[in-house]
Amino acid sequence: DAGVIQSPRHEVTEMGQEVTLRCKPISGHNSLFWYRQTMMRGLELLIYFNNNVPIDDSGMPEDRFSAKMPNASFSTLKIQPSEPRDSAVYFCASSLRGAVYGYTFGSGTRLTVV
């Protein structure tokens, strides 16, 4: 298995532009999570899905952020419009609900908004 695949690895964009981050979870995993990591706030859960359904989006900073999971093998996190304070590393992770094998994280997308 190739693991959790995220794209792009790096994204540099200008303030005000739309940014779309993509994630392909591990086949068979039914939970998917989007995290954001910054020096100031550490690892924050933004939103998570169980069986493609959004369960809790209380971590989404504001309406500029949205996430979708149209099927079991694909999810997107969109920021529109982007702002410099959105600069961070965004991780996608997947898991089998309740499994003892923990979460498998993707390599992350490093987003820089200038």
Add this chain to the structure above:
Amino acid sequence: GQQVMQIPQYQHVQEGEDFTTYCNSSTTLSNIQWYKQRPGGHPVFLIQLVKSGEVKKQKRLTFQFGEAKKNSSLHITATQTTDVGTYFCAEETSGSRLTFGEGTQLTVNP
């Protein structure tokens, strides 16, 4: 909401010395997970502890879950330069969501 507190925030050791990071919660945890993140990398799952007083070992790493299930520790014996990274504990709450501690950043001087 619940949040696990992790100490210390930073730890610098000489290669060969031992290292311990601690994770504490004000409430009883259902279970706790530990992750390692190398510099520039992503968190990698190490282990999950579920039972009160549980102790698990992975080579030079020893993980403990407190009797009251409110604290946990990770101990590394005789650190090596490959142990460099940030170690996170994480608590699993309803719906299988994980809340991560602040992490302990370990540096090892050769």
